[in-house]
């Protein structure tokens with residue numbers, strides 16, 4: 398039997414079993430390794446309190462040990478879900494390691510979700526404890542009554558910054574740590590134990606949870622360490638702007654200590670000017686985030702007439718980087734690399750760093766290639782299929798829905814058999830909802846999206862949910878929500894509505910209705926009235942035609 402209690406498949410087939418140890422892959426080991434081998438390497442964080450804080454990996458390990466003991470003293474048991482509502486910062490890193498290190502599950506909550514979604518996920522996850530950055534205290538004060546009863550709240554600051562709050566029994570993070578002595582023997586358990594939980598938007602209905610394991614997280618970190626060698630190496634400094642509350646900051650809190658790279662955590666201020674200043678001050682070599690963030694940084698770079706000190710590498714994902722953005726970075730000596738992935742993939746699947754012979758092509762052709770999403774990381778397999786599920790050739794021409802499998806890919810949604818049944822094919826591959834081609838070099842090119850979702854500034858809006866809410870408006874007979882390209886946000890929602898006979902649709906009353914279910918940033922930029930919606934041959938609303946009509950007439 399393997400340590401996981403599963404029959405060893407090698408033995409089951411009557412083959413000769415290897416004679417090697419089988420030690421579980423544990424998340425805590427990553428930080429222990431970072432502290433041991435790269436102990437002086439630092440995490441520098443812009444704190445919600447406003448100042449800059451620096452700690453080494455060795456110091457971070459000591460604090461994480463204390464946090465682990467504090468969690469146990471608070472009654473957190475293996476398997477319990479501990480939620481966070483926090484920016485990228487060192488305390489959030491400590492929580493990533495301490496919560497999963499004691500065998501409980503770190504549930505990162507996206508503060509950009511609507512109240513209804515936060516209510517759903519905190520109950521679905523059955524969170525026991527909630528760690529909150531100072532910035533989000535007012536949000537929690539407003540929403541605590543819709544969260545699971547008895548949820549205890551810890552505010553992530555020192556006693557001197559503890560706010561006056563209506564949150565009953567709110568605890569102080571630094572006080573919890575101060576009460577503990579250093580030193581903790583990290584328990585060892587089955588590597589398939591759940592470690593962390595992240596919800597992603599569904600095309601309809603409620604968010605769906607991806608429940609990662611120690612094994613998937615450590616393998617994903619090792620896989621990324623190999624794939625992003627231009628960013629992650631001893632002596633490098635990496636700044637994840639991509640949030641720790643969504644897609645695990647692309648795994649950077651794990652890959653950095655593993656590779657000896659320093660981390661710079663930007664905290665709450667993500668505008669171009671703040672990022673430029675922080676990067677300049679800390680000498681960020683590689684910065685990671687969605688295109689919207691880089692538009693802001695590029696503006697400051699242009700105004701300053703230079704890139705921040707030491708800036709050489711930018712990784713873009715979450716949405717496609719436009720060609721002009723790639724050129725603007727490359728022209729200034731900053732190499733841009735696309736990465737593609739999903740919450741359901743831990744999240745990285747591909748990366749587009751060019752290697753020979755592609756890196757020897759003329760400049761223009763290299764830029765063309767950089768607009769694509771790149772080649773698969775080790776351990777990730779990809780196939781594209783037609784409507785009948787037939788695998789299509791990787792010739793750069795055939796287009797189909799992209800399916801993936803690998804150790805970093807979910808095999809099911811957390812406690813959600815319906816979503817699981819809808820998203821996997823009969824061979825167990827996961828359907829990404831992205832439409833793509835793959836060329837002979839294995840280069841992935843995302844061309845469209847099969848899922849009915851809009852991505853604005855890296856965050857999702859469900860068009861179907863918005864349509865069904867809008868249909869409750871007494872003057873709307875039919876409607877469709879489509880993505881309109883937007884220079885800053887990538888996409889923005891537009892509501893196209895057909896009025897009831899003899900009625901005029903009042904935009905403000907529609908937005909008011911939508912605001913009961915959607916966060917402010919999710920509301921459509923405009924409500925356009927049309928006489929009828931274009932239909933496909935099968936009688937469905939043709940969003941493609943609608944998009945073409947409305948974007949060409951705009």
Ligand code: AMP
Pocket residue numbers: 597644713714715716717718735736737738739740741744770829830831843846855857
């Ligand atoms: P999320 O789970 O929120 O990270 O969203 C994953 C989805 O974002 C993918 O299925 C794609 O639709 C989109 N996406 C992620 N990375 C890229 C990229 N580099 N280019 C285009 N779309 C992307």
